[in-house]
Amino acid sequence: MTVVFQKTKGLTDTPFHYCPGCTHGIVHRLVAETMEELGVLDKAIGVAPVGCAVFAYEYFNCDMQEAAHGRAPAVATGIKRVHPDKIVFTYQGDGDLAAIGTAETVHAAARGENITVIFINNAIYGMTGGQMAPTSLIGQETLTTPYGRKPETNGYPIKMCEMLSTLEGAAYIERVSVYDVKHVLNAKKAIKNAFKAQINKKGFSMIEVLSSCPTNWGMSPNEALKWIKDKMEQYYPLGVYKNTLEEEK
Ligand SMILES: Cc1ncc(C[n+]2csc(CCOP(=O)(O)OP(=O)(O)O)c2C)c(N)n1
Numbered sequence: 358m359t360v361v362f363q364k365t366k367g368l369t370d371t372p373f374h375y376c377p378g379c380t381h382g383i384v385h386r387l388v389a390e391t392m393e394e395l396g397v398l399d400k401a402i403g404v405a406p407v408g409c410a411v412f413a414y415e416y417f418n419c420d421m422q423e424a425a426h427g428r429a430p431a432v433a434t435g436i437k438r439v440h441p442d443k444i445v446f447t448y449q450g451d452g453d454l455a456a457i458g459t460a461e462t463v464h465a466a467a468r469g470e471n472i473t474v475i476f477i478n479n480a481i482y483g484m485t486g487g488q489m490a491p492t493s494l495i496g497q498e499t500l501t502t503p504y505g506r507k508p509e510t511n512g513y514p515i516k517m518c519e520m521l522s523t524l525e526g527a528a529y530i531e532r533v534s535v536y537d538v539k540h541v542l543n544a545k546k547a548i549k550n551a552f553k554a555q556i557n558k559k560g561f562s563m564i565e566v567l568s569s570c571p572t573n574w575g576m577s578p579n580e581a582l583k584w585i586k587d588k589m590e591q592y593y594p595l596g597v598y599k600n601t602l603e604e605e606k
């Protein structure tokens with residue numbers, strides 16, 4: 358019989374704990390497929406965050422290390438410097454990467470650490486019940502902004518790709534989404550480019566993925582995908598923000 362589909366070797370058999378309709382699972386699979394296709398699974402070391410993806414170490418079929426909240430880029434820096442021949446990546450939510458770990462993220466990029474960061478921007482703190490994140494949109498209702506995020510009291514959402522792409526050490530920075538097949542395929546290409554940047558020793562690479570949190574947004578999975586397209590993408594335009602991989606453009 359012809360095999361038309363095979364599960365990637367990049368994931369273990371452990372079932373995901375994510376809520377129905379959560380796009381964390383899609384991104385896990387894209388990262389796993391990418392590592393398998395690039396043939397780096399046996400030398401990959403991932404760093405897991407402390408959000409909903411805290412159990413990433415159970416899912417990726419490569420060596421994994423847990424990091425304290427926001428510290429993943431610092432932990433990844435240490436691992437990569439000790440093992441420059443390994444492929445080192447972090448997988449982080451917006452609370453982890455753009456709030457508690459802002460300093461670690463910015464300075465890992467500024468130093469041009471040769472690591473790959475997978476950044477899940479779901480505009481909310483998912484795991485802890487839906488508080489405002491640094492990426493929550495203006496007007497967005499969250500547990501801590503029940504009347505909507507107001508710039509005068511809550512500040513403006515942070516655009517990480519735009520910010521990091523100004524840094525010399527950043528080698529590849531792209532924002533993608535996963536709300537339909539076309540965008541999922543493009544996200545895969547972006548993730549592959551980010552890993553290639555690391556393989557080619559170019560420096561810091563980050564892929565921001567506009568993602569859903571139907572549970573804390575109070576939406577159905579389909580409504581949540583539409584919200585990414587209609588609302589998130591307006592404030593966070595998709596695209597390549599920095600590319601030193603000339604041949605991959
Ligand atoms: C230093 C510290 N502060 C706060 C927390 C509580 N905490 C755990 S996960 C989390 C939010 C995670 O949100 P995010 O990184 O956006 O990931 P998501 O759950 O949305 O995937 C918070 C605030 C913590 N564990 N450690």
Ligand code: SF4
Nearest residue numbers: 375376379409483570
């Ligand atoms: S709470 Fe949100 S981010 Fe966390 S698993 Fe559920 S849908 Fe995904």
